[in-house]
Amino acid sequence: MNTLLLIFLFLPGPSFSQDKVTAAGQRPIAVRIYSQYKFSSINLDPEGAILHIGERLLTGRGRITARGQSVSLDSNIKTGGAKIEATAYGNGVWLSGKGLSRRLYRGKIIFSAQSGRLKIINSIPLETYLAGVVSGEVGDLSRTEAYKAQAVAARTYTITHMYNHRKDGYNMCDSAHCQFYSGHGNILPKAQEAVDTTRGQVLYYRGSPADTFYHSACGGHTAEMTSVWPFEHRPYLVPVRDGPAGTPYCSIAPGFHWKTKIYLTGLTRLSRSAGWISAGEEATGLRISAWGVSGRAEKLEIYTQVRRVSISATEFYHGIGRRAGWQAVRSTFFRIYTGKDYVILEGAGSGHGVGMCQWGAEGMARKGFDYRAILLHYYPGTELVDE
Ligand SMILES: [Zn+2]
Numbered sequence: 133m134n135t136l137l138l139i140f141l142f143l144p145g146p147s148f149s150q151d152k153v154t155a156a157g158q159r160p161i162a163v164r165i166y167s168q169y170k171f172s173s174i175n176l177d178p179e180g181a182i183l184h185i186g187e188r189l190l191t192g193r194g195r196i197t198a199r200g201q202s203v204s205l206d207s208n209i210k211t212g213g214a215k216i217e218a219t220a221y222g223n224g225v226w227l228s229g230k231g232l233s234r235r236l237y238r239g240k241i242i243f244s245a246q247s248g249r250l251k252i253i254n255s256i257p258l259e260t261y262l263a264g265v266v267s268g269e270v271g272d273l274s275r276t277e278a279y280k281a282q283a284v285a286a287r288t289y290t291i292t293h294m295y296n297h298r299k300d301g302y303n304m305c306d307s308a309h310c311q312f313y314s315g316h317g318n319i320l321p322k323a324q325e326a327v328d329t330t331r332g333q334v335l336y337y338r339g340s341p342a343d344t345f346y347h348s349a350c351g352g353h354t355a356e357m358t359s360v361w362p363f364e365h366r367p368y369l370v371p372v373r374d375g376p377a378g379t380p381y382c383s384i385a386p387g388f389h390w391k392t393k394i395y396l397t398g399l400t401r402l403s404r405s406a407g408w409i410s411a412g413e414e415a416t417g418l419r420i421s422a423w424g425v426s427g428r429a430e431k432l433e434i435y436t437q438v439r440r441v442s443i444s445a446t447e448f449y450h451g452i453g454r455r456a457g458w459q460a461v462r463s464t465f466f467r468i469y470t471g472k473d474y475v476i477l478e479g480a481g482s483g484h485g486v487g488m489c490q491w492g493a494e495g496m497a498r499k500g501f502d503y504r505a506i507l508l509h510y511y512p513g514t515e516l517v518d519e
């Protein structure tokens with residue numbers, strides 16, 4: 133994209149304003165960035181691009197620090213107060229800091245403080261945000277049609293989840309809680325192209341944008357929404373067989389089949405830390421007590437010396453993921469084998485399994501399906517609408 137066009141895209145004006153109605157692509161979205169980090173200062177490096185702080189131009193590097201409920205900027209411009217508003221034209225501004233990855237952001241960036249910690253909101257047009265999201269989400273895939281399916285799924289998901297953080301004063305955070313977004317330092321040409329060629333296209337179900345959840349690899353069968361979120365149901369988030377039984381579309385995913393050995397001592401530690409068993413109890417076994425329609429484990433029982441504790445497989449998956457990393461137990465699509473002082477979980481796929489399977493989309497694209505067919509396969513009953 134040439135610089136002139138970028139400058140045009142990032143001109144401040146009505147398109148950045150939260151309360152004005154704008155064309156779909158220019159609809160602004162406010163994303164809290166570095167949302168998973170706790171920090172009190174950050175470095176700004178415009179690196180040749182143009183960065184405005186209010187009406188003034190930042191000519192070199194700067195540093196923004198939070199103190200109490202206010203922020204201050206140390207640079208050629210000395211300013212501070214309840215918030216500092218920066219606008220990055222052209223290439224954008226690099227942000228970095230202790231313990232923070234260096235990332236490039238465009239558009240409006242608003243710095244404020246909460247009890248001595250920095251809170252940063254990046255406000256950008258929806259389509260610009262999507263190029264960042266798609267680059268981060270499917271960087272390992274190769275097929276254009278898979279990128280396009282991801283672009284439509286992410287656009288629709290953004291629209292239906294716009295109010296995830298309404299009470300916090302922004303639309304979405306940049307973590308898996310909402311959608312991964314790590315700025316514009318690594319935009320993949322394929323992702324940009326997929327966003328551009330599907331511009332404004334949204335998946336609808338009966339007149340409203342659909343709740344287009346997606347995940348890495350379903351393992352052969354996508355999951356019913358209710359198996360992950362027990363009180364939620366969407367007619368298009370139902371189990372879908374992901375291609376031929378022996379070789380599902382997503383079987384091309386790296387680490388599709390996985391096997392994890394968990395010693396009972398480790399299971400004890402984990403179960404105590406998660407509050408599933410009490411401090412005096414030892415885990416002596418683990419078994420699946422109920423299966424979902426898609427073949428996933430739905431309920432598990434942890435055995436101790438004195439009782440059996442029942443937990444949902446989703447809770448177990450999240451509990452392990454948060455404590456031991458998401459690579460240990462990658463999905464709830466597993467069997468359990470019991471050894472002397474350990475259990476082995478043998479499974480397939482990774483992620484919650486609801487909605488579009490990203491590696492399955494890649495597999496379908498390799499077999500010649502276009503992005504419309506891919507989307508209708510994972511979200512049956514929906515339709516693609518040009519907004
Ligand atoms: Zn969030």
Ligand SMILES: [Zn+2]
Pocket residue numbers: 349350351352353374380381382383489491492
């Ligand atoms: Zn799949």
